[in-house]
Amino acid sequence: MPPRIPRQSVNEPGSNRADIDARLGQELATVVSGARRRSVRDGDRQIDTAHLLHSLLEYDPEVRAVFDDGPQLARLLGYLVQRSIGYGLRWQGSVEDSGAVPVVTEAEGFSPLAAGAMEYAGERAAHRGGDRANGTDLLAALVVDPQARAVEVLTRAGIDAGAVLGRIEARVESTS
Template identity: 60%
Template structure:
């Protein structure tokens, strides 16, 4: 029996998790790899911010802790999305425009497709780390970057789960609104 994703696998080289002299740490490399797998498995044309958010929550305990008491609801919603709830999102690129391949250092290269907002979130996470004098972005850097643009699917998912994205950018664990 052939796997469901046969013929659709995205190559790993040159994508947002590609190693360079200041490449991502193991956690962000796992997040990027997980987001790729989710996009391929879900049949999506590109890796978007919701794929990154879901993978980040799987890989990083600090990001899970930052979500606070709404984590279970959020994970439930993300699972629903991955099993078909998000099929309507396959029709258009997140953030509009043309998705372009992007490396972890913010340069465009390679065969992989990232939504414009996911690519920007990866670059923003790196900039956040650089402002602190760090060479590697953390999961919390990526979480803050994912919720920085209110048009992102990550923000849409969080808000749908009753978690105010604005509380995550301020570094506070938000309370679920009980939706």
Template identity: 60%
Template sequence: MSARHTQQPAAERGAHRTDQGARLTDELVAVVAGARRRAVRDGDRQIDTAHLLHSLLESDPEVRGAFEGPQAARLLGYLVQRAIGYGLRWRGTVEGSGARPVPSGPEGWSPTAVSAMDVAYARAERRGDACARGLDLLAAITADPGSRAVEVLGRTGVDVRALAARIDAVAAVEECAAGGGCGVAR
């Protein structure tokens, strides 16, 4: 019996398995795997920031907690709609390429998703952590106003600036609790 080889999209082949995988918490590794599966299931060639946002919302309670009231549920409903057809207008396009040159990065990832992962790692490093977490990635994908994740957030009525402020507030409280100083003048 001969082995059968099929051509798989880059997202399915496990792209982005550089040393960066070691810089993710176990929870964020699961988020990336979920985004990869979603991209493959949707027939997309690349993992984009909307795939990452969807996977973050499904699997990370800390990320869901960053949203106000029913926003997380409304956002998940919208992302499900995207998965069943909304994202068709994005198919065949590269997120974040625009008029800019496409940066070299892991195969199977949009340039914007690659940049978001780099920003998430930088946030973790500034905090003194070796690994990025879900809130780091959420902050990173919402920082780029041209990302698909920001487009989805806007369409569901999420104020991205207010969300970023809530994420930063959580980070400040954690830094204070860890003994990094609370910014209180004495």
């Protein structure tokens, strides 16, 4: 009988994990590492946008500050925990890909949407003059595709992804 938890092979085709982590820097490398552990523990074949959202909320206080209030954040974390204990079972074995974003080269261990979000986070960082993406760059990248699992989790928690993106943009403008 095969193991319940699929392995994420180091030899799978696509971008090298170290390359992705290096482009993101230490702050987001920790987030990606947490998302990777969560995806393996959940029995998922790939890191998806909901795994990345959960890790961002866990590790990045600036990302948590984007959300309006304690109850909203608590609801969101509650849905993410439910996903870990069964809510996400319908996602197991499926690939997160809406087709709404340009196709990127598949990055090892990441769903196509998650890989695209990571690319977009890097582009956002470059656009604002940063060397590497930060947590809010990645959060913005996670919420731009309405078909992303992260957006579905936000919606189920009663949070408008467009409003989240608007708050991120407002924070960026206020610091420039």
